[in-house]
Amino acid sequence: MPKIVLEHITKRFGSNSGANAVQDLNMVIEDREFITLLGPSGCGKTTTLRMIAGLETPTEGRITIGDTVVFDSKESINISPAKRDIGFLFQNYALWPHMTVYQNISFGLENLGWARDRIRERVKEMLALLQIESFEKRYPSELSGGQQQRVAIARTLAPAPKVLFMDEPLSNLDAKLRLEMRTELKRLHASTDSTFVYVTHDQLEAMTLATHVCLMNNGLLQQYAPPLSVYNDPANLFAAEFVGSPTMNFIPASAEKTGANTAKLTALGHTFLFEGNEPLEGLQEGKDNAVLGVRPEFVHLEEGELSGLVYAALPAGMETTVQLKAEGQLITSVKFGGVDYTVNTPMNFTFVGSGLLFFDKASGKKLSKGSVKLA
Amino acid sequence: MQKFKSYCSKPANLITVIFLTLLLLAVVLPLSTLLIGSFKVNGNQEAIWIGDEVADGSWTFHHWTELLTSKEFNYAETKFWIPLGQSALMALIACFVAVLFGGMVAWFITRSDLPAKQFISTVFVFPYIMPSWSMAMFWENFFKNTSINAGMGILQSVTGLCVPESFVYGLWPCAMSLGLHYAPFAYILIGGILRNMDANLEEAATVLKASRFKILRRITLPIVLPALVSTVLLVFSSSISSFTVPFFLNKSSISSGNNFVSISVQMRNLINTGFTIGQGYVVAIVLMIFSIGILTLNNWLTGTRKSFTTVTGKSGQVSLVKLGRARTPTAAIMIVIVAFFAIMPLLSFAMESLFEVPGDWSTFTLRYWTSTELFEGSNKGDTIGILRSATLWQAMGRSLLLSVLVSILAGTFGILIGYAVARKRGSRAATLMSDLAFLPYLIPSMSFGAVYLALSYTKGFTWLDSSFFLLLLVGSVKFMPFASRAGTSAMLQLSGEIEEAAVIMGVPWWKRMTRVLFPIQKASFISGYLLPFISCMREMSLFVLLAASYTTLVTTLLQEYSRTGLTQASNAINLLIILVVLVIQFAVNKLTGASLDRGIGG
Numbered sequence: 001m002p003k004i005v006l007e008h009i010t011k012r013f014g015s016n017s018g019a020n021a022v023q024d025l026n027m028v029i030e031d032r033e034f035i036t037l038l039g040p041s042g043c044g045k046t047t048t049l050r051m052i053a054g055l056e057t058p059t060e061g062r063i064t065i066g067d068t069v070v071f072d073s074k075e076s077i078n079i080s081p082a083k084r085d086i087g088f089l090f091q092n093y094a095l096w097p098h099m100t101v102y103q104n105i106s107f108g109l110e111n112l113g114w115a116r117d118r119i120r121e122r123v124k125e126m127l128a129l130l131q132i133e134s135f136e137k138r139y140p141s142e143l144s145g146g147q148q149q150r151v152a153i154a155r156t157l158a159p160a161p162k163v164l165f166m167d168e169p170l171s172n173l174d175a176k177l178r179l180e181m182r183t184e185l186k187r188l189h190a191s192t193d194s195t196f197v198y199v200t201h202d203q204l205e206a207m208t209l210a211t212h213v214c215l216m217n218n219g220l221l222q223q224y225a226p227p228l229s230v231y232n233d234p235a236n237l238f239a240a241e242f243v244g245s246p247t248m249n250f251i252p253a254s255a256e257k258t259g260a261n262t263a264k265l266t267a268l269g270h271t272f273l274f275e276g277n278e279p280l281e282g283l284q285e286g287k288d289n290a291v292l293g294v295r296p297e298f299v300h301l302e303e304g305e306l307s308g309l310v311y312a313a314l315p316a317g318m319e320t321t322v323q324l325k326a327e328g329q330l331i332t333s334v335k336f337g338g339v340d341y342t343v344n345t346p347m348n349f350t351f352v353g354s355g356l357l358f359f360d361k362a363s364g365k366k367l368s369k370g371s372v373k374l375a
Numbered sequence: 376m377q378k379f380k381s382y383c384s385k386p387a388n389l390i391t392v393i394f395l396t397l398l399l400l401a402v403v404l405p406l407s408t409l410l411i412g413s414f415k416v417n418g419n420q421e422a423i424w425i426g427d428e429v430a431d432g433s434w435t436f437h438h439w440t441e442l443l444t445s446k447e448f449n450y451a452e453t454k455f456w457i458p459l460g461q462s463a464l465m466a467l468i469a470c471f472v473a474v475l476f477g478g479m480v481a482w483f484i485t486r487s488d489l490p491a492k493q494f495i496s497t498v499f500v501f502p503y504i505m506p507s508w509s510m511a512m513f514w515e516n517f518f519k520n521t522s523i524n525a526g527m528g529i530l531q532s533v534t535g536l537c538v539p540e541s542f543v544y545g546l547w548p549c550a551m552s553l554g555l556h557y558a559p560f561a562y563i564l565i566g567g568i569l570r571n572m573d574a575n576l577e578e579a580a581t582v583l584k585a586s587r588f589k590i591l592r593r594i595t596l597p598i599v600l601p602a603l604v605s606t607v608l609l610v611f612s613s614s615i616s617s618f619t620v621p622f623f624l625n626k627s628s629i630s631s632g633n634n635f636v637s638i639s640v641q642m643r644n645l646i647n648t649g650f651t652i653g654q655g656y657v658v659a660i661v662l663m664i665f666s667i668g669i670l671t672l673n674n675w676l677t678g679t680r681k682s683f684t685t686v687t688g689k690s691g692q693v694s695l696v697k698l699g700r701a702r703t704p705t706a707a708i709m710i711v712i713v714a715f716f717a718i719m720p721l722l723s724f725a726m727e728s729l730f731e732v733p734g735d736w737s738t739f740t741l742r743y744w745t746s747t748e749l750f751e752g753s754n755k756g757d758t759i760g761i762l763r764s765a766t767l768w769q770a771m772g773r774s775l776l777l778s779v780l781v782s783i784l785a786g787t788f789g790i791l792i793g794y795a796v797a798r799k800r801g802s803r804a805a806t807l808m809s810d811l812a813f814l815p816y817l818i819p820s821m822s823f824g825a826v827y828l829a830l831s832y833t834k835g836f837t838w839l840d841s842s843f844f845l846l847l848l849v850g851s852v853k854f855m856p857f858a859s860r861a862g863t864s865a866m867l868q869l870s871g872e873i874e875e876a877a878v879i880m881g882v883p884w885w886k887r888m889t890r891v892l893f894p895i896q897k898a899s900f901i902s903g904y905l906l907p908f909i910s911c912m913r914e915m916s917l918f919v920l921l922a923a924s925y926t927t928l929v930t931t932l933l934q935e936y937s938r939t940g941l942t943q944a945s946n947a948i949n950l951l952i953i954l955v956v957l958v959i960q961f962a963v964n965k966l967t968g969a970s971l972d973r974g975i976g977g
Contacts, residue, residue: 055875076381082881094872098894107890108880159880 002066002085002162002195004029004052009061011047011219021047023219025061029212034189034196036206039216040242045199046167048216052197053088053165054081065163087161087194089169093152095140101127102136105155112159126154146177157192166198170205182209203243207231215239232355237364240293240357246321246332248293252361255290257283261368263358264375267292268306268327271375276358276368284362292372293357296321299333304350305374313341324349386884387798390791391805398811401852405830412829413438413656424650438653454641455658462638465550465621466614470607472554477561478603483709484562485569486595488695490706501717503559504960505953506913506930508619510552512949513720515624516727518543525626526942529723545635549624553614555716561606568602569595587696605673612669616662616819618643618916623937638662639821639916646825646920656829659822667817721953728947743943761947767932771951774929777843778911781850786904788812788851789858790866794888797866809863816856820916823853828920841923853917854907861903865896901967905960912956 009025022044029035037045050056052063054070057078063071065086070079081088095104105126109119127133130150140148149169156164166185170178186209189196200206206213207227215222215230215238222242223235234240240248253267260279265272274292283289301322308326315338322339324331324347333349341347354371383389414434416422422431429435445451483489484496502510519528520537523544530536541547580590621637636644638658646655698705731738742748746760758764792812799805815823827849831839839845869892877887893900915930922931929952937945 053879055878078381080881081875081879086879088875088879090872090876092870092872094870094876096873096876096891096895107877108882111880111882111886155876 003031003064004163004195004197005062005064006048006052007062007064009048009051009058009063011044011051011056012059020059020219022051022058022216025221027214027221027224029195029197032193032195034186034198034209034211035214036198036200036210036212037214037216038200038203038206038242039222041201043216044219045201045214045216049165049167049197049199053086054079054084055088085162087156087159087164089152089156089164089166091168091171093140093148093172095148095152095155097140100137100139101132101143101151104140104151105158108155108159122158123154126158129157130154145173146181149173149181153188157188160192161194163195163197164192166196168199168201171200171202178205185209204245207243213243215242217242233369234293234357234366236366237291237293237359240359240366244295246296246334248295248357249299249331250359251292251294251329251331252288253290253292254287255280255283255358261370263290265290265292265372268329270306272372273375274356274358274368274370274372276370277354278368280358280367282363282365283360283367289361291359291361293359293366294331294351295355296332296334298351298353298355299331299349300352301333301335301347301349304348306350307346307348310341310343310345310347312343313339315340322347387795387805390795391799391802391808394788394792394795395804395808395811398808401848402811402814405826408833408836409656409659409826409829412832413653413660415653417652417656417832418649420650421652435653438651438657442654442657454645454654455638458636458638458641459661461546461635462615462621465546465553465637466611466617468547468550469553469557469614470610472551473557473561473610474565474603474606476554477558477563477606478565480558480709480713481562481566481569483705485566486696487698488702489698489709490702491710495706495709495713498717499562499713500559502556502720503563504909504956505556505720506619506915506949506956507556507617508623508915509720509724509949509953510556510716511549511620511623512946513723514548514552515543515626516723516946517719518548529726544624544626549617549620549635549637550614552620552624553610553617556620557610557613560610564602564606564609565599568599601676604676608669608673608676612666612819615665616821618821618919622934639819642821642825643920646828652832656825659819659825662819663817663822666819666822670817721950724946724950724953728943728950743947759944761944761951766927767929767948770927770929770932771955773843773926774912775955777846777850777928778908780847781854781911782904782908784847784851785855785858785907786900788855789860789862789903790888790893790900791862792855792859793862793864793866794892796863797869798871800867809859812859813856815853818853820853820914821920823849824917824920831921841921841926843926845921846918846926846928849917849921850907850911850914853914854910857906857910858903861899861906865899865903866892868899869895898967901963905963909956909960912959913952 004027006025006027006029009022010020011022012020025048037048039045047056051058051071052065058071058073060073061071062069062073065084068079069075069077070084071077096107099107102123105123106119109122114122124133127136130153132147132150132154135143135147135151140151143151149172152169169185170181173181182205185196185198198206198209207230210227212224213227213230214224217238223230223239225233225235230239230243234243237250241250251267253265253272255263255265255274257263257280258273261276263274263276263280263283265274272292301324306326308324308331311323311325311330313323314321317338318336320335320337320339322333322335322341324333326349331349351372354369356370356372357366358368358370359366383392414436416425416429416431416433416435416437419431422429425435425437429437441450442455443451480495480499484492489495515525515528517529518538519525520531520543521527522537523540525543528543530538577590577594580594585593616639617637618639621635621640625635625637625640639662642655642658642662645651645658728743729739729741731740742759744760744762746758747763748759757766761767789812792808796805796809818826827839827845830836831841831845839848873895874887874892877891882891913930915934918928918931919934922928927935929948933945933948933952936948
């Protein structure tokens with residue numbers, strides 16, 4: 001079964017000018033995983049996907065799918081996409097408008113030289129799997145967005161590819177349908193035993209679907225880890241900021257090491273003692289040298305000695321997002337249940353738990369995770 | 376080498392390599408021979424004419440200096456500067472007529488509640504499908520009269536009126552016929568913008584309480600301006616180098632003082648003398664520079680202004696101007712005018728070929744269609760009745776064969792080039808290829824003919840001289856721009872994913888083209904075949920320098936008959952050409968939905 005290995009993959013567009021689209025990417029995708037390539041637009045995630053699929057040629061590096069080297073810049077190996085045994089689901093479906101749903105699905109199988117009966121059987125199976133039997137004779141233009149999406153999935157799955165690539169397949173659907181399809185994709189993954197590689201810029205989609213998230217920015221790999229690790233243990237400021245909604249609070253601080261894992265922090269007009277799980281290695285000395293990262297759920301309201309004014313309260317029913325202003329700094333907190341606060345009410349708050357993150361400001365790297373106490 | 380091999384393994388790359396080479400050979404090479412030819416002595420006759428004991432083939436500036444500066448007998452002035460100035464004047468008037476007439480119709484069709492729009496719009500475009508000289512022939516048929524020794528025209532035979540010669544032949548009639556011929560072109564360009572212009576733009580102004588007139592002046596006109604400028608420039612550039620219209624309408628006697636020789640006619644005269652070929656090349660180069668300059672200007676203007684001509688095409692209801700009580704009369708007048716210019720020419724060609732004196736029923740005769748009598752001193756098979764004439768049928772067959780081959784070559788190349796351009800968007804080689812494929816569009820037909828004439832006189836290429844292959848080559852290259860433009864825009868409309876979806880499934884390239892890409896954009900691609908066919912079928916200027924007696928085409932035969940004064944025969948042939956073009960265009964349109972107004976060019 002296939003395991004995908006990327007080694008030192010670099011892609012430059014055009015002649016040497018400008019930054020690299022993808023730079024020195026190393027990644028191992030294990031068999032039957034569901035990987036999401038996540039990042040803001042232009043970060044190189046689609047390029048990466050297309051390079052693995054063979055639709056784009058890397059400038060340098062080596063890609064292996066299963067036991068086969070499908071690309072190697074040094075040995076001039078470049079196997080065509082058709083021979084990589086993959087499926088690809090495109091962002092705007094790329095259904096062939098002049099073919100019916102049935103023909104769209106069967107066309108690929110015909111090319112594989114399947115017998116007519118077998119094609120018929122397989123197409124029926126696919127139509128049933130995606131619950132689109134009744135549209136068999138329709139043309140793509142006669143289908144809704146969600147139905148087109150299902151046809152595209154059926155077409156991609158029909159030849160039973162070992163690896164399935166998806167390029168933001170849900171971005172053209174409305175919010176409700178997207179949620180539905182998300183569930184369906186996850187079930188498909190369970191029932192097809194293929195490896196899925198999925199591109200998205202929607203962190204929620206990445207978090208909920210994937211077994212591993214590959215977070216990229218400016219062509220550089222930021223973090224490659226299971227979704228909850230990325231959420232709880234972001235590798236750097238970018239990862240911490242990109243994943244999670246509402247966004248993590250970043251509180252500028254001046255830190256002074258007091259031990260291997262401990263430091264004295266000056267922030268929000270107070271002095272805190274930080275105690276982490278890892279040594280604070282590589283911390284630059286000086287003023288404003290650190291950033292304390294606090295997830296909104298770790299900011300508890302109406303307790304503790306810190307204080308601020310309510311800036312805005314956004315009750316959403318199940319939870320309420322409250323923004324406070326303290327020492328000129330906006331602090332976001334999430335409170336379970338619907339509560340409404342009047343603007344400009346004074347409010348006490350505190351940072352709880354051992355999930356607070358200590359970042360080195362200059363490098364942006366996370367140095368440690370731990371808890372704070374007021375000194 | 377390894378690198379080159381893997382580069383060529385992608386079809387788009389391979390196409391780029393092949394077509395870049397082909398286009399360099401078929402476009403750049405002939406152009407350079409023309410340029411060289413204008414600095415060389417071309418043949419012994421020319422050497423004798425120049426004197427000074429220059430040898431055939433040696434370098435000389437004589438062609439340029441004599442044609443542009445010689446004061447001997449006012450040579451430069453009469454042979455070059457006056458024809459150039461008059462042609463420019465003719466082109467300016469033609470622009471004015473075309474934009475005014477075409478723009479007016481466009482506005483009525485797109486922005487008013489005029490009835491019978493469909494009819495007016497269809498019929499109005501009709502003259503543009505006819506060969507470019509049809510309006511000129513019609514003009515002559517209509518206005519000629521016995522007072523100027525030109526036989527009785529329709530106007531005279533119906534009303535007895537005789538218009539003066541300057542109204543029948545010369546600069547003014549040429550300009551009018553050109554203007555009328557290009558009015559539909561102006562209509563297509565301006566109407567296209569007006570139709571696709573987001574109605575919200577005007578509605579926004581209406582909401583802000585701007586008056587109708589103010590909206591037209593401040594919103595609509597500025598938005599249409601680029602299209603207007605484009606029309607003016609394209610019509611100007613096509614008109615100034617027009618050969619056919621001045622050819623049919625410069626029959627004034629020299630003594631009348633109304634003599635008009637256009638710069639293109641002058642070019643042909645210079646080349647045909649045999650001892651001023653080099654000077655003919657000089658004219659060809661000058662015309663080419665003119666055209667390229669104008670079209671570059673046009674691209675630059677529309678390029679920088681594109682930002683606000685961007686059409687969304689999404690706008691809903693356009694509030695049409697209510698014509699009120701003027702509605703019916705306006706429609707009636709429009710229908711009459713439009714029908715007059717679309718249908719009357721056909722009638723006039725029929726009448727000219729069926730009557731000794733047009734309109735005089737006592738002179739009705741089928742002689743010019745069916746008689747087997749031979750022309751006096753004509754070649755074998757040259758009968759008076761054109762339907763019995765072996766010469767005509769051979770020419771017709773050759774024209775059809777040529778047009779079919781040209782359309783197959785140009786159309787297929789256009790699709791392939793479009794494919795490569797779309798797949799390799801932004802790559803330098805692909806851009807160069809598409810520019811080269813478009814270059815022939817910028818070169819006036821007559822000059823383009825001269826380019827290949829120069830090539831066929833060049834050592835190593837003389838086997839091309841007067842061959843059918845030369846016609847095929849020149850036709851395919853000249854009409855490739857239509858096809859490559861149609862192909863490129865059709866391919867660009869298809870997202871790359873459509874093809875990639877098939878790539879992933881292992882569909883081979885050939886099958887992807889025929890089973891996926893072609894069927895989706897069938898109509899556009901077939902237009903890419905249809906346009907070269909029709910253009911080739913009705914093309915005269917391009918072939919007039921190149922067709923030899925044994926490669927006569929139906930258009931060059933028409934030219935020959937007209938030159939020797941066989942009015943009835945030339946009218947009959949013109950009618951025949953129009954019928955063939957119409958029938959084929961109609962058939963293709965009905966069968967495939969492809970139509971000419973997609974990407975129709977000047």
